[in-house]
Amino acid sequence: MKRHLYEAEHEQFRASVREFVAREVEPNVERWDEQRHVDRETWVAAGRQGVVGLSGPEEHGGGAVARDYRYRMVVLEELARVYAGSLASSFSLQDDILVPYFTELGTPEQQARWLPGLCSGELIAAVAMTEPGTGSDLQGIRTSARRVEGGWVLDGAKTFITSGIQCDVVVVVARTDPDAGRDAFSLLVVERGMPGFSRGRQLRKIGLHAQDTAELAFTEVFVPEDNLLGVQGGGLAQLKRMLPLERLSIAAQAVAVTDAVVATTLEYTVGRQAFGRAVADFQNTRFELAELATEADVTRSYVDDCVRAWNAGDLGEVDAAKAKWWATDVQTRVVDRALQLHGGYGYMVEYPVARAYQDARVQKIYGGTNEIMKHIIGGAMVRGAR
Structure with a gap:
């Protein structure tokens, strides 16, 4: 049965993705598994060729196709063809989770600050939800942020964080009001180099060996008010x-x-x-x-x-x-x-x-x-x- 999903422009895009995969991905898949991470240069090359950042707005260097997921399907299919599962999963985190977070929840200033790097592949993002004792129970999150002048002080630990070793920005789910029930949580953006933000061990997994997964720790990390993503309590x-x-x-x-x-x-x-x-x-x-x-x-x-x-x-x-x-x-x-x-x-x-x-x-x-x-x-x- 013929598949009636793609149109001519998607197949044209496929040719570009396939060329990128043949040049930048296929020769490196086994080496990435051995070194347990994907080269940063590959992210930048993907940004140059429009393989990552597809969901971002055009004014910030994105592909402006957030409402046509067929382009992302093409990327996933071409990466699957060479069994580059780790890269596919990492690109999915960036394009299907993090870029939409900043696009949908970020202020114009936040979008201008972070989206160009996320769409170009020069910035790698992560989201930190899971904790050692919570798993899928997000309401059990203990990572907390208390109000101080000009922002928040963040304390806690996260685990199973995809791109945790390489990430430049990480969206942290934290408890900002212990008495607010489901409204107790907010999203705070922590950036590489903030004092008190540290990366623990890179975790060894059954599969996806080239997708770095890590433990993260936050000890008295000052997070500026401008790094609150979305609304307080809306996490x-x-x-x-x-x-x-x-x-x-x-x-x-x-x-x-x-x-x-x-x-x-x-x-x-x-x-x-x-x-x-x-x-x-x-x-x-x-x-x-x-x-x-x-x-x-x-x-x-x-x-x-x-x-x-x-x-x-x-x-x-x-x-x-x-x-x-x-x-x-x-x-x-x-x-x-x-x-x-x-x-x-x-x-x-x-x-x-x-x-x-x-x-x-x-x-x-x-x-x-x-x-x-x-x-x-x-x-x-x-x-x-x-």
Whole structure:
């Protein structure tokens, strides 16, 4: 079935992204995994070629396509084609979470201050929500900021922070009023070099090895009043408002990787010989390939509909939750079965399917665990039935 999502301008953009990936990404993927971070020069090169900063406004150097997520889909698909999952995830954090935060919540002065660097790749951003004792329970956050003349003094610790080692700015979720319930939290922008802001160890993970993930600490960090992002006390509501795009981003990456794995597995089984014939000629292999391809196609169809809904300004929390949990569940299931079709070679890290297997597992955890996605969906169903 022909995919009716992209138009001519998206395919023209794909050619540019593919050239960038061939030049800057594909030769470096294994080295980045070994050194456990992506080169900063790659971010700047991505900014020059318009591969990052797509969601930013044109006046600040962005691509001005925030309401056409198809351009971001193209980037995810081209990075998935070379199994650059760490870079794809890092770019998603920048383009689908942080740039929209500053675009939607920032004052004109804040936008002029930070967006040009974020869109050019010269600044790398992070968001610090999770704490050692809170996980998905954001209302349990203990990091606090107390009012002082001219701003805030921030204290606390965060963990599992993507781009935590390399980030130049970090949006910190902090408790600014201990007695305000859900209105107790605000978003404060902490910048590299602020006294009291330190980075702990870089965390070792099952996958996404080139995506640096770290612990962050804040000890009596003075944060100027001008670094309050959005409104005081609006932290949780502001985060919730931005979640559909974050979850669409995760679903889109899941679909892109799933498609890449199916294509790679088909190529491998056609070329691999066993018992005197191609592995793809065995009935079980063909049944497996048929199931993998069908799951990928059906999932892509739903995610494409979610992309259209986002572009129309109509993607709700429940549909985004459905896309996130289903697409990531399919991704992990397809990758596991594809690895099995590779046999022993699938367990060797030099084979792309092995990297895809390692990288896939976290997809069901971050952005809200899949169990939380089901809670959101089921809760909406029950409320609607009453």
